[in-house]
Every structure is written in C-alpha cells, then in structure tokens.
Amino acid sequence: MEFFVGILNYLVFFAITAGIYAILSLGLNIQWGYTGLFNIGIAGFFAVGAYTSALLCGPPPGPMDWRIIGGFQLPFVVGLLGAAAACGIIALLIGIPVLRLKEDYLAIATLGIAEVIRLILKNESWLTNSVWGLKHIPSPWQVPIQGKIFAFLKTHPLLPAWLQSFISNGYNWFFLALVLLTLGLIYWVSEKSIRSPWGRVLRAIREDEVVAGASGKNVFFFKMQSLVIGAMIMGIAGGFYAHYVKFIDANTFEPLYGTFLIWVMLIAGGSGNSKGAILGSFVIWGVWAGTDLITAYLALSGVRAASLRIIAIGIMLEVILLKRPQGMLGEEKRVSKMF
C-alpha cells in the first residue's frame, strides 16, 4: 500500500510539472499553431513570469540578500496577473519592430530578448538577487492547508501509516488542482477563441498574410494580439512554476527546459490543436521522465545523462517532422465552430 501511495505521490508531482508545461504549450500553440509566429524565446517569458510573480508574492529581502526590491507578499492571484502583464508588455515591445517582417526575424528577436532577460537575471542583483536567486517563494494557501488541516489529520492515531503518508502529500493535490483548473481555463479560452472569427483570422494569417489583408483584416494587429496573449499565458505558467518549486535562479530557465522541450511537446502533440498541445506535454514529459530511468540505469553523471536525453528527444523531433508533421492529433479539419 505504501508503495502504491509512493507511486501516487510521484504521479502528482509528475502531473503538476506536465500541467505547467501544458500551459506553456497552449501559449505557444496560440502563437505558432494558430498564427504561425515563430517564438524561440519561450524561456524568457517563462522566466519573466516566474520572477514577477515571485517578487510580487515573495518575502521581502533578507539580510543575506543582494536585492533591494520586491517581496510585497501579495496574494497569489495578483502574482499571476502581474506575471501575465509583464510578459504581455515585453511581447508588445518585441512585436513592434519585427511583426511586420518575415517570420525568421521574430524568431531571432525572441531569442534575443530571452538572452537579454537571462543576462538581467544574472547581473541585476538589486532586482533578481543575481545567482543567489529568489528563495522562500510561498505556495498559495500552503500554510492554512498544510499547517492546520493536514497537520491535524496526518497525526491522527486512527489513520493507518499509508494514509498518513498520503495525506502528508495532500498539499500537492491541492496545487495540482490549481494547475489543472488554470489549465482548463486556458484550454477553454484557446478553444473558444480559435473557433471564433478571431481565431479564423489568426489561421488565415498563418496560411497567407496577403489574403488576410485583402479580406480587410489588420494583420499586424492580429499578430500582435496572438503574440501578447501567448506570452501572457507563458507568464502564468512561469508564476505557477515559481510558486511550486519555491526557489528560482537564472539557471532554472535554460533554453532547453524553457524553449526546446515545449516546441517538441507542441509538435509531437499536434500544433494548431489545443488537445494536442496538452497531450503532447504529458506524453513528452513522460518520455523525458522515462529516459531518466534509462540514464539512471546506465549510471551516467547528471549532465551527461541530460545530454543523452536531449539527443534522444532531438532525434524524436526530427523523426516526427519527417514522418508525421501533423503530430499525434493534428489540426481538426473544420475549426470554426461557434455552434
């Protein structure tokens, strides 16, 4: 029974991470799947979301900290909104110079902004605490939930050990619920919007900007909306991540975890399809976690093991592009469906 609980606890941990990735994938799906915007700076938005929320909700700087700003101890929801807003503003600023140009330019501009963000995280210690990172980021309602309710239940003598162990992990269940609720909400937004005339314009732009323009649509404006909304969603994912892991620093948001995996998830699941984006996230995160077992079996060092896993995932991406470019689910044939 305890073994079973252990697995269950692992699954919760797995689902939380995969759920956060699924939110990121949905953000990318709006940009790439719906509109054809090539964003390879996802890590930057992910990081900005995490830091913004952490600074808004986290504790004030301690005596050992370099930073002199932040720690407003605001509610979690405010943190998420702030994360979304910060990412939206950055997306807007990148969009202005490059959204009128060919898609490659957006790609390189997003890459550039991600790099600049990484430099700021590393160097601006007054804001980001530099390499020491931000610590003690509070998980939402952890104190009341874990501290009172579970503390009472888990030591209750009538409960068997496995149940106590199960309950001691109870807060994660609550966090998972929060993640899934948000994921569901964002799923609802992206599904509803892609089936609406708004989404139709985005897809038209993806297919042929000239035609969309000739139909009287303001292509630049729609691309901007897509870029900004996608970025805001990525920011929200960043917020969740920060509040889940409680500690973030500049190295948390490497291009690999922040950008590459998400691309693979979306392509594998089926870009242009929200269900595909979510499915892809869970499957690829599963593959990622699964390869961990293999590299552990091979007894490789941490970095080597990670490299081997990325090599495998990279080959997988190329094979998908060659053999099944539409991904597992692919786009639905007729997307516009309001009724």
Add this chain to the structure above:
Amino acid sequence: MTEGSVILEIKKLEKSFGGLKAVDRCSIEVKEGSITGLMGPNGAGKTTLFNLITGFYKSDKGEIWFHEEEITGLPVHKVVRKGIGRTFQIPRELREMTVLENLMLVPDNQKGEYIWNSLFRSRSVRAQERYIQDKALDVLEFLELIDLREEYAKNLSSGQKKLLELAKSLMAEPKLILLDEPGAGINPTLMKKLNRNIEQLRERGKTFFLIEHDMDLITYLCDTVIVMDRGRELVQGTPEEIKKDERVIEAYLGRA
C-alpha cells in the same frame, strides 16, 4: 443608381519598377453602377493598376479617389474597408482551411473578431456567425461548390479554386469589385452563371471593374471598356466601339 456619378477616379497615377514605367500618368474613371472592362496587351499595366488601387503597391505619383474620398497610399485592409474588393488572377486560397472557412473569413466588421466578444458575448457572436455561414452557404450553393464546403481549400482543382476566389469576392459585399481575369479557367456553363450573378449584383448597386481578355465576355457584360497601353488609358468606349477602333488593334498587334 445615380447615372453618371463617378465611383473610382484615378488621376495621373504613376508607378515604376526599376526604371520601367508600369503605370504612366494614368487617368481613369469608373462610373457607379457600371460594369467596366479593362483590356490591353501584356505589360500594359492592368494588374499593376489593380494592385495600386487596392493598396498592394504604393504609387510614385498621382491620386486615387473612391467615392469622393482620397484613398491613395492606404494600406490594403483599409482600402477593403472603404468598400473595394478584389480577386486574384492566380487564386490564393487559405490552404489548410475549409472552403467554408475561407468564405467566412471575408465579411468585415465581425463582432467575433474581437477576442473579448468571442469569449464573453458568444450569443451575439454566434448569431452573426450563423448569418455569415448562411450567406457563405448561399454563395457556395450558387457557384455549385456546396458539396466541397468542408473540403480543405488546397484540395480543390484549379478551376474550383478560381470559383472560390469569386465566391470570396461575393462575400465581401463591397461597393466596387475588381476582378482580375474572372473568366480564365472556368467552363462555359459556370461562366454563364457567373455573368448572371454579376448582372444581378450590379442591379443591387454594385460596380464592377474587371480585367478580361475574352471579348465575348466583355461584349456580353460590360457597358464601358477601357483599353490600356503602355501604362495609360488608350481608348474608352462601348465594346462595339472598341472592336472597331484601329488604335486598339494597333496596340495589340504592335506598330508596324
């Protein structure tokens, strides 16, 4: 229909491409409610003129007036909103979208194009969508594309794509429709239907300005024909007059 009032006026328009004057001090008027044909030999500047009117190209000099309002230099989407629709000579379909979606994209001022409305005011958006879909289905029915409504546009044959292009121009409900060789690649039966449709739309107050080479089609449809040569208007008149005009034959055959 106000006989004689000018809907589109082009004044001394100029456009060069690397030293080559594609449109050269071109002045043209299109009367409201007319079906005006635009002819001319290859390289006369017809398609360039269309691209200038619709904002795809920016003119070097000159003015374009639509409904007594200057539209020179407006971006494409604003020109469309003023009420000028166009078709492309070579069809440009939205490949990975269905035929129906291709059409439903076109109407302007859709409430659901604002994301806020499509998320939170779905009732009114839905009503409008239903209206637009009915309209699109009508157009498809008319052009005999109805069976293909759920097909990807990329899977259509080239003749069907040409029809789709026409269907899209019908969806836009513009006041002035520019058709770039509507007749090319369409079978005669459909062509007749198309003619009838254009006539009907004209009776409802639409104006047509079309590039066409098929003289039969022009004779049948157009009340006025403008012949362009070397970037400007050469002759204007009824189809009968044009056919007899020596200058036109000269332009087509080249000077001796």
Add this chain to the structure above:
Amino acid sequence: MSLLKAVNIKVGYGETEILHGVSMEVNEREIVCVIGPNGAGKSTLMKAILGLLKPSQGEIIFDGDDITSLASEQRVRRGICYVPQSENIFPSLTVEENLEMGAFTSQDDYRVRMKEVYHIFPDLKETRKQKVRKLSGGQRQMVAIGRALMLNPKIILLDEPSAGLAPRLVKLIFDRIVLINHSGTAILMVEQNARQALGLSHKGYVLVMGRNRFEDSGQALLENEEVGRLYLGG
C-alpha cells in the same frame, strides 16, 4: 529541313489544360513567330518544348529524335536554349558572369563563344564588368539572349523578347534577332508585338484558346485582315 517539330501537344497546369492539341514546325535557320491573344497558350508551348511542363499527349521531335521524355537539361545540351519572359538574368552577377553561366554545361572554352556573342551585342562588351542589376531594360534583355546563345544552340526560344521595352529598343532587339538568325541559329519566338515580329519571320502561327488557328508566311499573316480581329476575340 525540319529542326523542331511539335505534334498535337496537349499540356496544362494541374487539371487545367491550356493547349488542346497544338502542332508546329521550325525548319533549320528559320525564324518562326507564334502570336495570339492573351491566354492563347503561347508561353505554355515554349515551356512544353523546353520540358518545363510535361505534355499529356503529343510528341516533340528535335533533329530527328523524339525528345518528349527528356529532362530540360538534356534538351539544353542538345541545343535548345530558352529565354524566359521575366527573371531571365542573374542581377547580382556581371554581364560576363551571366554569359559564363549560360555556358555552364559546355566543355569548350566559353571565351571563344563569348567573343561571338559580343560580336552580335557590341554594347554588352562595353558593360561586361558591370553588374546586370545596374543595366537598362534593353541591355538586360540582350544579356538574357546572349546568355542563351553561349551554348551555341541550334534553336533559341524567346518568350516575348520585346516586352516592356521602348519602341527604339524593340527595333534594336529585333535587329539583333535577325543577326543571330543569319549566323545560323533557328529562332522560335512568342510575341505580343505581332506586326514587327511577323515582319521578320519566315513563318508565323496564330494560336487562339490553345488551338492552331492560322499558319502562313509572316508576310501573309500580316496582310490577313482576320488576324487583327482575332486579337479582340471577334
């Protein structure tokens, strides 16, 4: 003697058939001109002869051999060269380099041939070190034709060589075409500028809606009243 022969060619793009069975013939050392209203399929005929489009029916005979199934490069090597109507030069290369590209598949020393081309187009010799991007429309057209001449072809296909040129330059280009012909190359050209083109052609074809309509000597076609009317679909 017959050099190039197209027999009952049917060809089109995708499902749209443009030529519904066109036949034509060019003899050695002849200038043949194909005219007709827009959309008659003149350029399509050129592309079919060069092999850029595959005919669904009919055959193309060159120098006694059936070349219908050969690839374009093989046709080029046998001596059919083609000057497209637009985008027929390499703008960022110099005149000389453009000509060299024309001789890319040739094993011989291209400089010998280049001299002959400069002999036909002396203006090109003066601008040989200039980038073609900087040349005028007429000069560009000369570069394009010169490039095609570099392989010393038996026949050269010209798609509207006078399109977009000022009248003075049109005359110049046509003069040069005659000169090329005098040096022994057969010419098949599609022209909008029918009067001038027919005036120098040995033979002309009038194509209408993808079918042969008239075939006669250039002069006879010029004098044919009906040809003019045909252009206007009358």
Add this chain to the structure above:
Amino acid sequence: MSLLSRLPQLVIYGIISGSIISLGAIGLSLTYGILNFSNFAHGDIMALGAFLALAFLLLLRGLGMSENIFYPLSFGLPMVISFLLAMAATAGIAIFIDRILYSRLRKTGPVTLLVAAVGVAFFLRNIIQFIWGPQPQYYIKEIQIAWKIPFLGIRIKPDEIFIIIVAALLVVFLHLFLQKTRMGKAMRASADNITLARVCGINTERVIMWTWGIGTALAAAGGILAGIENKFITPNFGWDMLLPIFAAVILGGVGSPYGALLGGMVIGLSGELSTLFISTAYKPAVAFIIMVVMLLIRPRGILGGK
C-alpha cells in the same frame, strides 16, 4: 584609465571578435541566400567545429605528433592540421545533415525547416556535451604574454594577430572562390535565381552541397579561432554565438556575404566599445539592441540584400 586611452585596445579586441563573428555570419548568409532558410543551428555548427578540432588535436597528440610550437604562437603543427581537418569534417557533417534531414523537408515549406534547425541545434550541442561534459576544454593551457605596441598603447598577443590574419585570409579565399571559380559563380547565380540556374543546366543540388560545405567550414574556422582567443571552449559557446551572428547578418543585409562581413565587424567592435559605458556582462545584449534598431530603421540591412 581614461575612456579615450582604452579606445585603441578595445578596437583591437573588437576586430578580433568581429573576425570570429564574421566567419560565422558569412556562412549563415550563404545558406540563407540559396536556401532561403535561417539556420538556427549555425552557432552550434561553430561549436562543433571547435570541438572537432579539439578531437583531432587530442588524436594527433595521442599518435605522438610533436608539439613544437611555432614561436611566437602558442601552438604548433598539430593545431594547424586539426584546424584544417575540423573544417573539412564540419562541412561533411553539415552536408550529411542536409541530405538526411533538410533536403527532405525543403518541399514541406520554410517554417518546418526552422523547427528542424532548432532541433539540430540542441542535438549538436548535447552530442558535444555528452562527450566532453559541460566543463571548459583547452587546446593549449600555456599562457601567452602579450606584445606591447609602443605609442598606440595597445597590447596584442601573437595568437591574436594569427586570428586576424587567418580570418582575413579565409575571407579573401572566399571572395576569390565566389568571384573566380565556376562553382563560386554558380553559387551566386543560384542565390539570385535558382530556377534560371536550373534552366542554364546548373546542378543546383550540387550548388547547395557546396554552399553548406563552405558556409559551415567557415563557421568551424570561426569556432576554432574563438577557442584559440578565449583559450577554452564550452558546449554552450554555439548558443552564445547565435545572437551576434544573426545580428551581423541582419545588419549587413540578409543573403549578402559581404554584408555579413561588414555586419560582423560592426557587431564585434560595438560589443567591445560598449564596455566603455556599460557592464561587460551586457556585451551580447548590445548585438541584440543594434539588431532591433536596424530592423526598425532599415530592415533590409546596410548592403540591401534580399
């Protein structure tokens, strides 16, 4: 030290890093010109070159090749041979990747190629990391003493002079290749108009192979020179180069190799000169800001291009 007195020294550093960036940017520009495709793996190709050189160097040392250095340079014959072998091997690998991957995706459309290139970038970086691990690797560990040049007040190491000369030589070779050889001219012709190139009987698939080969060999050279300059190489080096080389290409005008050279120099110089005013840590950001400004005012770049 006053700002002004540091200037000559920074210009030297700028030229060195400009040389390295240019070699990467030229290759990127060449492949873009013909394939119309931004190769996001190009930075990692540079790193691949640098590590292949290391592999060859270790191999030659292992075979017992003597390390007699070319005084005053800090390295000897094994390094030079490794340099050339690594350029060739990088080109070979790039052509191989094109055959098995890119060439099959070309008809699918340009955006799929972009995604594929991002995949290749991560793939290459992690192959390197898997073999060598994340720690810095060294070609030569000895520290070289810089020469002081009187009057100008600058210091320059003999290796750095070597870097500038080699980069300049490679650029001259490339120039001669593009201008004088048949294949070079065919490459330029294909970049202009690939359909017309086919009509001329040019085998454009061969041209594409040559373009990959030359572009990536130059990238490899850039990577190795960077390794000589920095004294060490890391698997992440390619990623760090990506932004400067793209900025250089955009600055010079996409598709123009000469523009890329110019752009590379500008990016290199401005990166170094920026340290007069802002923290060294933000050097990479300078390239990005120059690029964004360029996109705002003149998206076609200094030398036009496509």
